Amino acid sequence: MISMSCRIHGGDFDHGGQATRQLKEHLVRLGVSGAVMRRAMIASYEAEMNVVIHARTGTLWARVGDGTLDLEIADEGPGIPDVGLALREGWSTASARARELGYGAGLGLPNIRKNSDRFDLETRVGRGTRVRSTIFLEEGSAAKAPAAAASVAAEEGSPDTSQGPEERALAISPRRCTRCLRCIFSCPTGALRVHADGPILRASLCVGCTECASACARTAFGIREDLRLKRELPVTGQDAVLVVPRACLLSPFAGRSAAAVLNALGGLGFSEVRFTEEWEDAIRGEARLLASRPGAPVPLIPPLCPAVAALVESRFPSLIPNLAMMAFPLDAAGEEFPLRPVVLVAACAAQLASASSSSLTDRLTVTTPAGLCAALRAGAPRPQTPWSAAQAERAPEHPAAQAAAPAPALRAPRPPLAQEAHELRASGVRDVLRALSAAESGALGGITVLNLHLCAHGCSGSPFVTPDPFLSELAGPRLQPLLAGARETDACVLRRSAPYRQRTGMRLSADMASAIQALGRIDELLRRLPGRDCGACGAPACALYAEDVVMGRAGSASCPHASLTPEVSP
């Protein structure tokens, strides 16, 4: 894996193209040549010159690894009001000066897209634009890519051997399992089984919620910390931004006040601390606006929680059109600061999986509350006297303040959105399932927005953030003194680039005839089972055990209450 980054200065036509030139030198050393080099140069040069022409400043990142060249060019600039127009050949907003120099033909973005095997563009008017381009290093790989994607989709419906993103983000410690079976009964999608060697996860069914972790008294479930983009904290010496669930500043650091935690974060190099809830509020506000427009699908479900979106995709596919096309809060937060190092603290496996796949650059670090806590404990010693950012500004001569790095800035929340009669909020698996079931059956007449979190009380109530979700409610009041005088949040929503898709994890087979045949065998087997749903077989219900047997995921001798004859086993 080789990566590089290079700063680009807006308006500097004399040096435009230098970042691409550096990239070329790297690629030459790697032996890249021919058509791949040509495509890389066109994509990179066009993206770089777009920054020079349109933006104030920007950065080009490139990474070579896993058979691909990944480019990411982010800028601080005016953004693109109409992406559809910008992708059309011949449309340009370049200045007269740029046109004199031969730019402004309206071919920049189309050229990047044509020369990329994967292309993605995110933009915010008034803020900036991020272009991502992936080029396969092996010529001809592009043609194979769609087939590869199709084969993954087919696997999801077959006997479950593949890993979904959530499984990769969820860590299971089998040795801690006491076979209490609480986890299998708590899982909202029936994704867990408990076998003799501990819990087993069906990746295609897992939505990445925290129910299994909440249910387990022995902390057998956790969030993996070895995903791609995980970088070691601290980030000392950088102008870094930390994005955390609000309660993170309080609960994991017993014995420390919020101000002391902030001090410690300043020592790690964070100049700004932002709360995930800021982007949740922005999404809620935008959803309210969208739902009021004629023709909007109602109830609109804003993507406040990636696990809720995954639940809709797997168990309530008829509600997929109701999911608002916005990025998840943590993903939006990661894109809010295109040129600064950002550390995102994911509250659950679903957030970690989503945020880890959202960027290609070293700029973005995704960690967990435990990871942040460990970094703080290992960080440089800080003055023990609590002092807030506001106090530090008022009294810079304070010896402790002079000796220490400044505490990071906070942003005050916008005035809270009043709960309106046509909006419904629900959190916790049980209530969310009830709300979605009601929405699916049309029983939520008059409700236009469904604000849902799978964790009780939202992300701050995740078992990985607070031991008790009710404690998370203390975060707001305790942080209030530190927010006095802070600037109001400017968090924005981000358009979602990829559409929501129905998850096929519950499908018995990609082939309809085989699925019908399997269903018949499951029904036959189910009639022979006692229907106690006791969990002794390791599955949460007899029907799921029957399915496991027919699909070859479990043996036919696991039920202590029934003897299954060989002809119904696979």
Place this chain on the structure above:
Amino acid sequence: MKMRELAGRIGARIYPPSETSNPEVTLVVAADTASGLIAGASPQSLLVTGLANTQLIRIAELMDAPGLCLAGAVEPGPGLLEPARASGLTLMTSPYTLEKTRRLLEECLRGVGAART
């Protein structure tokens, strides 16, 4: 065809980076925009344009194009000649318009014969 021969055939003035430099070109890419040039450029192509700025040199470098032809009798200043020489690029200036220069060069490369007008 070698660039010195091409220049001679269409009556263009040539500015090679060294005495012995005489690269071979097999394609002509003509455009008055940077995007048009880079989209068509390749290691065998002669880039023909009415533009005259240092970004031309950068595009030719990135795409490994061996030479640049400035159409419309545009005379390259030191700001263009120096970086071209440093990059090993052969420059030439054509007295004709962009379109006519492109047509003449393509005729030469197709072997239609001397395209001198």
